[in-house]
Amino acid sequence: MNKGRTDGTERPEVETWILRLRDRPGALERVLSLLRRRRVGLEGLSFAKAGEDRLDVELHVGVTVVQRERIQVELAGLADVEAAEGEEPVGLRRLDSFNENEGTNDGT
Amino acid sequence: MNDRPTNGAEWICDSLVEEGVRILFGHPGGAILPFYDALHGRPELRHVLVRHEQAAAHAADGYARATGNVGVCLATSGPGATNLVTGLATAAMDSVPLVALTGQVPTNVMGTDAFQEVDVLGLTIPVTKHGFLVESFEDIPDVMREAFRVARSGRPGPVLVDLPKNVQAAAVPAYWRNRPASVPPSENGTRPAPTDPRLYEVLGQAAELLDNALRPVIMVGRGVVASETSECVRALAEAHRLPVITTLLGLDAFSRNHPLSLGMPGMHGTARANRAIQEADLILGFGLRFDDRVTGPVASFAPAAQIVLFEVDPAVVGRTVKPDLAVVGDLRTTLPAFRGRTRSRAHRGEEWWGRLRTWSRDPSSTVFDAAGEGSPFGGLEDQPPTGREAARALARQIEGAGGQVSTDVGQHQMWMAQELKEGAPATHFTSGGLGTMGYALPAAIGAAFGRADRATWAVAGDGGFQMTLQEMATVVQEDLPVRIVVVNNGYLGMVRQWQELFFEGRYSASRLSGPDMSAVARAYGIPARTVTRRDELTSALRWADAATGPVFLEIRVVNEENVYPLVPPGARLDEMVEEPIPPAPEPATLP
Ligand SMILES: Cc1ncc(C[n+]2csc(CCOP(=O)(O)OP(=O)(O)O)c2C)c(N)n1
Numbered sequence: 001m002n003k004g005r006t007d008g009t010e011r012p013e014v015e016t017w018i019l020r021l022r023d024r025p026g027a028l029e030r031v032l033s034l035l036r037r038r039r040v041g042l043e044g045l046s047f048a049k050a051g052e053d054r055l056d057v058e059l060h061v062g063v064t065v066v067q068r069e070r071i072q073v074e075l076a077g078l079a080d081v082e083a084a085e086g087e088e089p090v091g092l093r094r095l096d097s098f099n100e101n102e103g104t105n106d107g108t
Numbered sequence: 109m110n111d112r113p114t115n116g117a118e119w120i121c122d123s124l125v126e127e128g129v130r131i132l133f134g135h136p137g138g139a140i141l142p143f144y145d146a147l148h149g150r151p152e153l154r155h156v157l158v159r160h161e162q163a164a165a166h167a168a169d170g171y172a173r174a175t176g177n178v179g180v181c182l183a184t185s186g187p188g189a190t191n192l193v194t195g196l197a198t199a200a201m202d203s204v205p206l207v208a209l210t211g212q213v214p215t216n217v218m219g220t221d222a223f224q225e226v227d228v229l230g231l232t233i234p235v236t237k238h239g240f241l242v243e244s245f246e247d248i249p250d251v252m253r254e255a256f257r258v259a260r261s262g263r264p265g266p267v268l269v270d271l272p273k274n275v276q277a278a279a280v281p282a283y284w285r286n287r288p289a290s291v292p293p294s295e296n297g298t299r300p301a302p303t304d305p306r307l308y309e310v311l312g313q314a315a316e317l318l319d320n321a322l323r324p325v326i327m328v329g330r331g332v333v334a335s336e337t338s339e340c341v342r343a344l345a346e347a348h349r350l351p352v353i354t355t356l357l358g359l360d361a362f363s364r365n366h367p368l369s370l371g372m373p374g375m376h377g378t379a380r381a382n383r384a385i386q387e388a389d390l391i392l393g394f395g396l397r398f399d400d401r402v403t404g405p406v407a408s409f410a411p412a413a414q415i416v417l418f419e420v421d422p423a424v425v426g427r428t429v430k431p432d433l434a435v436v437g438d439l440r441t442t443l444p445a446f447r448g449r450t451r452s453r454a455h456r457g458e459e460w461w462g463r464l465r466t467w468s469r470d471p472s473s474t475v476f477d478a479a480g481e482g483s484p485f486g487g488l489e490d491q492p493p494t495g496r497e498a499a500r501a502l503a504r505q506i507e508g509a510g511g512q513v514s515t516d517v518g519q520h521q522m523w524m525a526q527e528l529k530e531g532a533p534a535t536h537f538t539s540g541g542l543g544t545m546g547y548a549l550p551a552a553i554g555a556a557f558g559r560a561d562r563a564t565w566a567v568a569g570d571g572g573f574q575m576t577l578q579e580m581a582t583v584v585q586e587d588l589p590v591r592i593v594v595v596n597n598g599y600l601g602m603v604r605q606w607q608e609l610f611f612e613g614r615y616s617a618s619r620l621s622g623p624d625m626s627a628v629a630r631a632y633g634i635p636a637r638t639v640t641r642r643d644e645l646t647s648a649l650r651w652a653d654a655a656t657g658p659v660f661l662e663i664r665v666v667n668e669e670n671v672y673p674l675v676p677p678g679a680r681l682d683e684m685v686e687e688p689i690p691p692a693p694e695p696a697t698l699p
Contacts, residue, residue: 070423
């Protein structure tokens with residue numbers, strides 16, 4: 001018991017996450033604010049309009065395994081983050097996982 | 109069908125009425141004037157004019173905590189909006205449902221640094237659950253519905269709606285106004301969240317853990333108050349003879365007079381609660397987020413326990429303490445379902461209870477009992493009461509009459525938390541997460557409107573009181589029977605305590621030379637009394653309780669006194685320091 005009660009000691013890995021947002025004022029900023037508040041290292045960001053009022057966002061983030069699930073859940077809970085079709089948890093897809101040493105910050 | 113010509117502001121009022129809003133707390137200004145104009149013809153929407161927008165947010169917060177409904181506050185653009193920020197952050201940390209409406213400069217000048225323009229949506233992103241900028245009047249009904257839905261749903265929180273002046277003033281054609289909104293309405297009060305079918309499997313595992321546990325404890329947080337599941341927790345605890353620990357924000361979820369109560373955990377918690385956590389083999393957490401003031405260093409928290417967390421917000425799970433099992437869902441659903449799956453083992457646990465009873469559940473026994481006039485003060489009746497004595501007497505008076513109380517932040521807050529015992533749901537309001545000084549008085553204003561059937565008290569220190577004391581004017585203007593109590597120790601008491609204990613007594617900027625508080629209250633038109641002696645305390649509190657309008661009481665307490673028990677920063681919960689035994693009273697009139 002009490003194994004891994006914190007996630008402070010784990011190494012972060014860089015992952016790519018895709019989000020679809022409702023393109024409303026503050027939507028993208030809220031996603032970025034959440035990542036910064038939770039001390040997730042942002043390694044890369046790109047986004048593109050998807051139709052009239054949607055935005056597709058690709059995030060390269062440095063997260064520990066323990067952080068990942070929690071932050072994804074929190075991102076999915078934002079009012080402007082929409083479900084991507086057929087994805088679990090809502091609106092998030094883990095596309096890739098790179099080598100753990102690739103230039104991440106400490107991610108905790 | 110409504111054919112009356114209207115504008116955006118009136119439409120917003122319609123939405124508020126539809127959402128069940130009856131009262132708003134705010135302060136007007138240029139960019140929100142069209143809305144205030146619409147309010148003028150709306151007697152069904154009562155507006156309370158506060159003297160500072162921070163107080164609007166805290167009052168809406170107090171209203172929400174007291175009633176379970178969404179609190180609404182409003183402010184103009186620029187400085188009005190920025191003044192809301194502390195109140196929004198306070199509500200966000202403590203999961204309080206709020207909707208904040210802010211005026212904004214017209215859309216055609218947005219982005220030009222126009223007079224009183226500030227990006228309040230951007231500014232409040234980290235301290236709100238969500239925010240909207242309404243760019244066109246057509247969006248008003250949908251945005252308003254969504255704002256209330258987001259504020260209420262799941263783990264409740266504050267939502268900002270920024271309203272450019274031209275959107276408020278826009279003429280709304282009748283055919284638009286009667287168009288059905290595309291977002292469905294949500295009911296007032298917080299809503300049960302949908303239930304995940306996998307939940308029942310997890311519940312079975314949780315029940316098994318309880319069935320097998322030898323040293324179980326329940327920890328109760330604000331989620332139980334917000335979801336109104338205190339009764340269910342009590343029934344569960346009684347069926348299994350489970351010890352119950354209540355966090356600062358869960359104090360009013362379970363009576364600490366109950367034989368199963370162990371009291372409050374954490375930095376100023378009881379020995380019984382803290383040691384129980386450290387020795388437990390199972391912790392059932394209900395609606396709490398394991399704040400660091402509760403856990404101490406996370407790695408040393410509850411080293412022998414399996415932890416099962418029942419929580420509505422999956423994002424909270426594992427943020428500090430990582431539970432072994434998480435039951436994510438609305439407590440209104442998960443707690444009864446869990447109870448139904450457990451086998452009653454009330455006969456068990458004698459050994460555990462025997463151990464628990466060896467630790468004190470009373471934070472302090474060194475208190476003169478001021479319950480009765482003329483009670484023995486050991487010849488010290490002309491001395492100022494201690495802060496703890498004041499808190500104990502206050503708690504008795506408030507709870508004895510079924511009242512509700514908001515506290516500020518500091519030593520008095522901790523003493524009140526330790527001394528309040530009854531645990532009637534939604535009767536204790538305090539800024540637990542953000543620790544916002546200045547909260548008590550405005551929050552009491554909101555609570556007094558929300559629950560006019562309860563005697564309302566605001567208890568603050570002399571430091572925090574001076575952060576929002578201007579709201580005495582609001583209390584007077586509304587003729588609100590709020591009993592305002594300032595526990596005056598002449599210091600930023602909690603800061604002084606830390607300086608005494610952890611900075612070798614260097615009192616850097618913690619001494620306060622306050623005004624004559626009662627004279628200030630009288631200047632606002634509030635009857636006031638000052639207590640300087642122990643033996644005046646009880647009669648002064650009775651006087652305050654009997655008031656039918658605002659009253660003010662300053663209690664001048666001992667200057668340098670510390671809150672105990674205390675878990676020093678960085679220490680484990682079981683490394684708590686208990687109250688030093690005081691020296692024998694002087695002058696010694698005792699035999
Ligand atoms: C707005 C704000 N500023 C600063 C603090 C830090 N702080 C915490 S307790 C405290 C002292 C409070 O003093 P007082 O209101 O007199 O209450 P006491 O501790 O004496 O009961 C301070 C300054 C805070 N919590 N909130």
